[in-house]
Amino acid sequence: MEEFPVAKSSQRRRPDGVDDNTVEALGKLSEALETVERARGYLYDFHQLVGGADIKLDEAATMFENAGHPDIAAKIRTELIGLNVLDGRWTFQVVEEFDDGYWSTFRAVEKHARDNLVQGVRHVFEAEMKEDRRTEGRVGHEPEPPH
Incomplete structure (x- = not known):
């Protein structure tokens, strides 16, 4: 297991006594949450x-009527328009559920883990990886944005 130095930024610093395994586990939990956030975006796209x-x-129904196909237009209006995408649900209900x-x-479980293990600090694993990979003093490698 590769060890990363403690981030120098006080905002993302690993609290005293928190081991590498805990930071890695929180990093994996955060990664899983990010994946679910992406899935949520696809759900909203859907x-x-x-x-x-x-x-x-x-x-389309109006166009079929105008083209002389009222039976097709009626089928679209009665069988497709307003049809639930899942049992009893339109897509807004799927999103809400x-x-x-x-x-x-x-999100609540991920926050609970952070609150209880690293005083609520987010992205400790990534902050430590950034600190390990950046070149001290090089432009574009600053630990934090200027305040």
Whole structure:
């Protein structure tokens, strides 16, 4: 296991007594949360794409009517427009259920771990890796932005 020096920035410093294994575990938990955040973004993309498609169905139905195909237009209007994407749910309900359940719980557990193990400090693992990899005194390698 590679050891990283304690970050010099007081904002991201590893609290006294916190071992490398704990910092690595918190780093992995943070990485998992970041992956879920990306998945959440895709869920919102899904929500907006399906909603946009539903609106386009109105246009398609009108176009079928104008082209002399009222039966196709009626089928679109009665069977597709307004159809639940999951049992009893439109996409906004899927997003809300995900946000209120899995996503909120994940964030709370990750925060609980940080609060209890490193006094709430975020990204300790990454801050220590940055400190190890940067060149002291080199422009663009500063430990923190200027305040």
